[in-house]
Amino acid sequence: MSNTTELPPTRCGLVAIVGAPNAGKSTLVNALAGTKVTIVSPKPQTTRFRIRAVVMEGRAQIILVDTPGIFAPRRRLDRAMVAAAWGGAQDADLSVLIVDARAGLTDEVRAIAEKLKGGGRKLMLLLNKADLVDPPRLLPLSKELNDIVPFAETFMVSALKGRGLDRVKAVLANNLPEGPYLFPEDDLSDLPQRMLAAEIVREQVLRQTHEEVPHHATVETETWQERKDGSARIEVTIYVTRATQKGILIGDGGAKVKSIGQSARRELEALLERRIHLFINVKERAGWDEEGGRIRALGLDDQG
Numbered sequence: 001m002s003n004t005t006e007l008p009p010t011r012c013g014l015v016a017i018v019g020a021p022n023a024g025k026s027t028l029v030n031a032l033a034g035t036k037v038t039i040v041s042p043k044p045q046t047t048r049f050r051i052r053a054v055v056m057e058g059r060a061q062i063i064l065v066d067t068p069g070i071f072a073p074r075r076r077l078d079r080a081m082v083a084a085a086w087g088g089a090q091d092a093d094l095s096v097l098i099v100d101a102r103a104g105l106t107d108e109v110r111a112i113a114e115k116l117k118g119g120g121r122k123l124m125l126l127l128n129k130a131d132l133v134d135p136p137r138l139l140p141l142s143k144e145l146n147d148i149v150p151f152a153e154t155f156m157v158s159a160l161k162g163r164g165l166d167r168v169k170a171v172l173a174n175n176l177p178e179g180p181y182l183f184p185e186d187d188l189s190d191l192p193q194r195m196l197a198a199e200i201v202r203e204q205v206l207r208q209t210h211e212e213v214p215h216h217a218t219v220e221t222e223t224w225q226e227r228k229d230g231s232a233r234i235e236v237t238i239y240v241t242r243a244t245q246k247g248i249l250i251g252d253g254g255a256k257v258k259s260i261g262q263s264a265r266r267e268l269e270a271l272l273e274r275r276i277h278l279f280i281n282v283k284e285r286a287g288w289d290e291e292g293g294r295i296r297a298l299g300l301d302d303q304g
């Protein structure tokens with residue numbers, strides 16, 4: 001008798017993490033992955049395109065799909081983001097609706113739950129930010145949501161504090177279809193390094209600027225040069241829609257862009273484990289968020 005026949009079959013599948021903006025989807029994906037694969041910020045609409053993270057749990061490969069928050073889109077960019085989120089749910093073996101427990105059952109969340117229900121996929125509910133609410137408030141919220149959609153499972157966690165996540169991983173793993181792994185076991189994500197560099201810079205824009213700037217900024221990696229000493233020279237451009245936004249991003253004597261660059265470089269050096277020389281251009285480009293080319297540069301399908 002050979003030993004291999006005694007091993008349980010491997011499992012593998014896509015798990016879409018969907019919900020309203022700012023619910024904590026990206027925080028959850030990073031916490032489950034045990035490393036940073038997707039950027040996080042206190043501002044809504046941080047994630048703009050789908051990012052897949054590979055999580056191994058026993059003999060299961062969970063491919064988590066972080067998605068943009070679902071909201072009522074106005075701009076062409078917004079439409080492409082929301083389409084990417086729904087596409088993530090459609091392609092997945094199961095979807096996890098993540099709800100900010102402190103915000104509760106908003107109209108936005110209700111609309112998402114109802115639309116998911118019509119999708120015909122296995123659905124789970126995850127009440128996040130449990131650290132911010134009194135525990136007795138969680139059960140009624142869970143019941144209200146389960147009255148809209150009978151979820152196969154309900155989790156109550158704090159993605160930020162890492163509470164309750166072991167059970168999430170185990171349950172997700174058990175609910176995946178049997179099959180071979182789709183990614184090498186040591187892969188972390190499907191995000192190309194050029195996109196990662198742009199995202200890490202955008203994360204600092206989100207963190208270090210306010211009001212209309214974060215929403216109207218996009219970042220593209222222009223060049224990536226490998227150097228003989230093992231370091232990399234990366235040049236990125238931040239596009240904003242107005243001259244005033246450009247002024248804010250540059251700051252007094254260039255102080256703001258310098259600070260954004262320093263933080264982003266440190267983060268990239270830690271993630272890539274190598275020295276990085278980061279150069280940032282800031283350009284005004286009115287209407288980039290209505291431009292198909294800029295939207296496709298993010299890896300999104302332009303919805304016109």
Ligand SMILES: Nc1nc2c(ncn2[C@@H]2O[C@H](COP(=O)(O)OP(=O)(O)OP(=O)(O)O)[C@@H](O)[C@H]2O)c(=O)[nH]1
Nearest residue numbers: 021022023024025026027042045046047069159160
């Ligand atoms: N207190 C608390 N804060 C959390 C928790 N999870 C996420 N947050 C915070 O919520 C904010 C939004 O987190 P993100 O992970 O960027 O949320 P998101 O759902 O990916 O947001 P979008 O990409 O904009 O749709 C950040 O400030 C996080 O630190 C949690 O469990 N507890």
Ligand SMILES: [Mg+2]
Nearest residue numbers: 025026046047
């Ligand atoms: Mg996000």
